Amino acid sequence: GAVVSQHPSWVICKSGTSVKIECRSLDFQATTMFWYRQFPKQSLMLMATSNEGSKATYEQGVEKDKFLINHASLTLSTLTVTSAHPEDSSFYICSASPLAGVINYEQYFGPGTRLTVT
C-alpha cells in the first residue's frame, strides 16, 4: 500500500512553454502533499507544501507565480512550471502524507519527473 505515482515520468519542453506534472496517491487519501526539486548530485529541496482545498505554502526563494501548485482533491496535486527556462530543468519529486487518524509520520514519495527545457 501507500503508493504515489507521478506523470509524466519525463518530459522535454521548449523554453517559454508551460508543463504540468501530476502527483497522485493511488491507495490512500492525502491531506498534504509536498513538492521537492532535486539538482544533480544534491539533496532534495522542498519547494512547497500543499493542503487539499487551500493555497500552497511555498518555501523561501521559490517563485509561486512560476511554480503553480494545485491540490484539488485528496488524491491529486499538480505542479505547473510556467514559462519554463533551461534553468528549470531538474528532477521534481512529490510526496504525500495520509489523512489524520492514520498513525504514520511518514511521507510516501513518487518516482519523480525529469524535466528538460530546451
Place this chain on the structure above:
Amino acid sequence: GDSVTQMEGPVTLSEEAFLTINCTYTATGYPSLFWYVQYPGEGLQLLLKATKADDKGSNKGFEATYRKETTSFHLEKGSVQVSDSAVYFCALNSGGYQKVTFGTGTKLQVIP
C-alpha cells in the same frame, strides 16, 4: 531548526564488505528518523525507519538504531552487494505532516 548531517561520499566498497554511513541530527522534540534510498534515475524509496529512541529499523539486511543520547541514526549492512549501489539519504520528521528534513545524501558504489 531541524537539520541532518550525514557523511560525505562517495563511498566505494568491495562486494561483501561492511557498510556504515554515519548520520546525526538536531531536532526539536522527538522526531521520527528515516533512511531513504535512491537508485539511479529513480525516486526515493523508504529503506527503514525508527520512531522512538532505541528503536532499530531494519530492511534488506540494512539496520539503523535510533540513538537519542548521541542524536545519531547510522546505517549499517554486514555484507554489501553490487545491487546496493545507490544514494542513501538520512532524514527526519518532527511529527504530524510537517516537512521531512533530508541530509545531503551519500553515494555508495559497490564494486565486484
